[in-house]
Amino acid sequence: MSGVGAERTLEIANRVEKFVRDVVVPYEQDPRRDYHDCPTDELVIEMREKARAAGVLTPHILPDGSHLSQRETAIVLQRTGLSPLGPLACNTAAPDEGNMYLLGKVGSADIQQRFLKPLVEGRARSAFFMTEPASEDGAGSDPSMMKTTCKPDGNHWVIDGRKAFITGAEGAKVGIVMAKSDEGACMFLVDLPDPAIRIERVPNTIDSSMPGGHATVRIDNLRVPADQMLGNAGEGFKYAQIRLAPARLSHCMRWWGACQRANEIATDYANRRQAFGKHLVDHEGVGFMLAENLIDLKQAELMIDWCAGVLDTGAMGTVESSMAKVAVSEALMRIADRCVQVMGGSGVTSDTIVEQVFREIRAFRIYDGPTEVHKWSLAKKIKRDWKAANSH
Template identity: 80%
Template sequence: MSARAQEIGARVAAFVRQVVVPYERDPRRSAHGPSDELVAELRERARAAGVLTPHILPDGSHLSQRETAYVLRQSGLSPLGPLAVNTAAPDEGNMYLLGKVGTPEQKRRFLDPLVRGEARSAFFMTEPAVDGGAGSDPSMMQTTAVLDGNHWVVNGRKAFITGAEGARVGIVMAKSDDGACMFLVDLPDPAITIERVLDTIDSSMAGGHAVVRIENLRVPADQMLGHSGEGLKYAQVRLAPARLSHCMRWLGACVRANEIATDYTNRRHAFGKPLIDHEGVGFMLADNLIDLKQAELMIDWCADVLDAGEPGGTESSMTKVAVSEALMRVADRCVQVMGGTGVTGDTIVKQVFREVRAFRIYDGPTEVHKWSLAKKIKRDWKERQK
């Protein structure tokens, strides 16, 4: 790991542990995530500490994916950490996409406020599966975009749109005659209505996850991101690193949960000795160390692939499956070894368990990634037969 990443990561870890962790009991946290007031307060403290948006350097360049992995893991040591230091989803992925695809004017208008931590964003891709829309398959997208003069008119519905409530920047995916497109929009917009914020198992992301209706949204032609019909390509530019950064953040959360479980089992006595000395408990914590290290190595491997300039779709799918499943095991064991305390709000272990359970679905369920990998296995086999 580079010296600069170690230095940045150490400052982020210290800030999260010393400043952010005490906010974990703040009443401004709800089932739909921390309030915007709380997010603004945390970001102001991060700005003062010099750790706001730590993965983007002052000249606008990014840390490498390997370096980002180290820094984002430190930000994840608290469920509030990524929001506090501005490395949270969907903003982190949206910043990455805008940095890669946006025009200079689009970056000035839409990216710069995100980097400064002055605004939140939302990525409008997923659609309600009950309407036959694009759940985990964006090729099924039903939202349409029709060119009318120098504007595009967008209509459709979206679901599970993280952070839509309270966002100021939106990236909307829709389908033109050319194929999938992406549009940059200022939020709120009267043509975009939040029908409801879903009651989900997780609660760490500001604004929660919304179902949204888009009716005759008029977007100036110069606010299309890239070119008409290339939206699926841009989605892959965003999604491969975004899957990986999810893994980074939740690895940090599970490291912290394991620290709490370890402390608990060393202090708690039962049947004449500390819990840690009971093999059934000690072995679970040993398994946690193995899973955490394997998750870390998978993340670093995938980061190296992306840093080498490869698309990384296959590698990010493999990593997302392996890491989300491993971290689910870690979080589950932390709850189990802590017994009744593990299912209470006395520590963040309960929340980490719930967040990681959702992570197994968000950015593609495990089964969708395995299906994609199986298709690649078949394609590769056919190529070898030629």
């Protein structure tokens, strides 16, 4: 980046970082958590009002509605991730950030006014209803297995099925629901809550940064007006692909920021704590772990920037985002693990965010496609490319 765009981006990013470090970090010890240890909506609303006052709410979307480039978004979202609460406070968290991106790209004027506007303003949360229960052989990492159905009925569509691991469904006001019609996959916008969408359970999960948890949901006879379908019947997977790569990458951006902060905490600990006659950082085993963290952080940062650059050309970036998701999530897992190890007993307590970052990154290795699924997809491409190169 260079010129006016770079200056604008750095100005936004610096304001975001100051806000997260000065205002959001103290909230990390705030007791307002739900029964799954996730931040309550009351806490989120309070932080967002402060972000609004500071001019850092939804900072990746400019006042005229335009979106920062992916490379610019990376610089800003990495700063929001410096606290697990930062993306919530600044309105850059999943799934809202990905949903805003999708609706900004393909939503009609009416859909943008009704569903996108309250998300951008930080006055509503959203949920993306795609994943289904594994116990029913529903769609998980393979969306072609989708069992939820939608059928036309006059000027409405009727949706039936079950969904699982729907992040933020409890308390969301906007829903994007994927279902299968005779023409193929379809995507609908719905107002929440709706009596036809019933939350069956919210399981306890290893992570605890997302309000509403990851719900299992029953959809019974949900009637949706036809004009609340994104595009046409059968185009659902096409729209899911538009959301897919940027959403994978923004996860990498946010959690990179969290690992940057965890490494700061571990570094400070190692430089203050003494054992066996010297500071921990002077013990090769500890100092080398921190050195490896710096290497992994830089490699992950460069991978994010590379993939963002590909997306900024207008390419779908499916392959590149798979590579970035694997490389970054695995690197961040190593970083988080080393931070815990450097801090010893202190690293497994909630006295700092290091323990939470470790848990969140462990979940991130699964969300938006497990490492193994991405590698399998890449391996299939390798085989296809080889066949194409060797066919005569």
